[in-house]
Amino acid sequence: MRITTEEDVNQMYKETLRGGIFGGAKAFLVIGFCSVIAQWAWPYYRGLTLPIKTYGVVAATTAGTVISAERRMLDYERRKHKKEAYLARRRRQEIFSAGTTGSAES
Secondary structure, three states, rough: OOOOOOHHHHHHHHHHHHHHHHHHHHHHHHHHHHHHHHHHOOOEEEEEHHHHHHHHHHHHHHHHHHHHHHHHHHHHHHOOOOOHHHHHHHHHHHHHHHHOOOOOOO
């Protein structure tokens, strides 16, 4: 069981927020570039109304923001609890190797 302090929660919030901001900006730049190219090269896209185009850009940017924030939070969790994970894995290996040695006391 992981006990989190207020400081850990605040740091995780900062990391998640930072990931969301960078991911959202990156997604907006990529989808904005794709939208400009589609406007230039694809007649069907030019025929779409502005609200539909805007919805597509906003939806893709939102998805990029959420995905990036989630990844950043999970990376923070992995870094924070790397030592705990190592010790737990080591304990599991010791238990497994002790149980499979074949030496049973009778």
